[in-house]
Amino acid sequence: MLSADLDDILEDVFERVSKSRIFKNRDVLMPDFLPNRLPHRxxxxxxxxxxxxxxxxxxxxxxxxxxxxxxxxxxxxxxxxxxxxxxxxxxxxxxxxxxxxxxxxxxxxxxxxxxxxxxxxxxxxxxxxxxxxxxxxxxxxxxxxxxxxxxxxxxxxxxxxxxxxxxxxxxxxxxxxxxxxxxxxxxxxxxxxxxxxxxxxxxxxxxxxxxxxPPYTAPQLEDILRDRAQMAFEDEALEEGVIPFCAALAARERGDARKALDLLRVAGELAEREGRNKVTTEHVKKAWEQIEKDRVIEVVRSLPLHSKLILLAIAKLTKDGTVTYTGEVYKLYKEFTSDLGIETLTLRRVSDLIGELDMLGLISTQVVSRGKRGMTRVINLESDYKSVIKGLKDDPRVAEIAGLI
The missing domain is CATH 3.40.50.300 (P-loop containing nucleotide triphosphate hydrolases)
Known part of the structure; x- marks a missing residue:
């Protein structure tokens, strides 16, 4: 009985995808696809x-x-x-x-x-x-x-x-x-x-x-997506607002054409899995959430050990939605390096690595004056906390000191 139920489930999934009228050639939206022309380049x-x-x-x-x-x-x-x-x-x-x-x-x-x-x-x-x-x-x-x-x-x-x-x-x-x-x-x-x-x-x-x-603008991204969508999707498969919406979201993220194409592809895949014949802006919203979580996990996994420890300190200090400062982050980071028995980087180097985490979009920083105590950086965690922790857990050294095992 269980076997029959499993067969029914798989048959339903396979039929739904095979009958889909969404994609004509999904591969042209993949990162490794090289088109014969590159608009605006x-x-x-x-x-x-x-x-x-x-x-x-x-x-x-x-x-x-x-x-x-x-x-x-x-x-x-x-x-x-x-x-x-x-x-x-x-x-x-x-x-x-x-x-x-x-x-x-x-x-x-x-x-x-x-x-x-x-x-x-x-x-x-x-x-x-x-x-x-x-x-x-x-x-x-x-x-x-x-x-x-x-x-x-x-x-x-x-x-x-x-x-x-x-x-x-x-x-x-x-x-x-x-x-x-x-x-x-x-x-x-x-x-x-x-x-x-x-x-x-x-x-x-x-x-x-x-x-x-230079980064692509929203209209340029729209041109790129329309160019690629003609090869990727069946006629009438995209709701009218899908391409402008994908372009606007990617333009907000530093004009990233790769992200715009990923967003359009994942939105199409979600529509296909639902058995739909048209991709809507709702599919784009769901795709955005999925890509953001996946991107954060991948970026966190690729960080060097000291950057992971700094990010862990920031995540712990800002978990409740509060902000933190460079000095507080450095103090907790020193505790982590002591627990691991490894060398502690200087405050200046840690400050540089905080800047790199900001550039990657994992955190945001702002330099503010603290009066007589001089200037400092206010630090927020920009990425999803659970995704950051999931990425950090893959490093057993970090997971152990963070109590994530």
Whole structure:
């Protein structure tokens, strides 16, 4: 009987989704989909293409550094331009290779170098070779290939903040050690203050050309969504106000096109699961709540240990809806580091990390005067408390001292 009930449930779910008239091609709304055109990024495409075009004449293009908040089209522009560039290079017989590395995913110098070696045709064991030797192998094997190699380092700020800029320095200087091959580097970051972390020598070598990607406006996001929705949805599947509503919500969140597309996709999925044939603004509202919770959990999980401890302190101090201050956060953070038996960062460094949590949207801060006691920051928890705690629980060190186990 239970088996029959289960069969009925599954049959109902499968039938509802298979008969849905919502999606025509859901994949075009996924983050890894690369469209053939990028509305409102024509200027940036032209600039990136003009820098890289030197490769078609066999010259090494200048290094290029791209800044901009998440979802402003940096990675998509680079992928689109380098895809077309590679096609042109093949037509003209230019020995060009593009190596794309996401340094947040391949998050150690060893993994970055392994990825680069794989891109030029060499497999590397997961461990067992010293990083210095791996770099020497990369130089030697690259020179044997007689290539013009364009290295794209996406989310490079994560790598430098975690491991320093030693590998980046070596890569920006590698042409001095090559005889037959040439290397150009494209760095991509969401952190507009990223270069302040770099050694001046790395900064000058890396930033031969720079390009800032501004956030999308609500009308621009609307154009992007309409363009993609034509490919993604069946005719008449979207209620009239759905696209403007998605665009307005994403514009409020720093003009993030990726979030706008995710919002539209999840709204469609919710309508499909309900057996509806039309996506409404109510589905968008539900999708927004779901995405926000999921985003907070993912971001919290990815934080370094000390940032997690600072966020835990802020969450505990503001749990009842009250505000807290830098000094109070630092005092509780010191208790946590003492409990874990790890080094306590300085107040100045903790203040910097509070600023980074603010930039990520997990908290909000405001500098206020406390009279004779000087200036301080008022701190609020902006994200859902339960989502923050859920993200922190995944780190057993944090969960233990917070009593979350």
């Amino acid at each position: 024509e200027e940036q495409i032209r600039k990136v293409a003009s820098v890289l075009a030197q490769a078609l004449k066999g010259y090494r293009p200048n290094n290029l550094f791209l800044y901009g908040l998440t979802g402003t089209g940096k990675t998509a522009v680079v992928k689109l331009v380098t895809k077309k560039l590679s096609e042109k290079a093949r037509e003209r017989g230019v020995r060009l290779k593009v190596a794309f590395v996401n340094t947040k995913r391949d998050d150690t110098p060893y993994r970055v170098l392994s990825k680069l070696l794989e891109n030029i045709g060499f497999r590397v064991p997961p461990t067992g070779i010293a990083t210095a030797q791996l770099y020497a192998n990369f130089k030697r094997l690259l020179d044997k290939r007689d290539l013009l190699l364009i290295i794209v380092l996406d989310e490079i700020d994560y790598h430098v903040k975690k491991h320093g800029d030693d590998l980046l320095y070596k890569l920006t200087r590698i042409n001095e050690e090559l005889r037959n091959s040439k290397v150009s580097i494209i760095g991509i970051t969401n952190d507009v203050n990223f270069t302040s972390w770099l050694d001046p020598r790395v900064k000058s070598s890396l930033s031969e050309e720079e390009l800032v990607f």
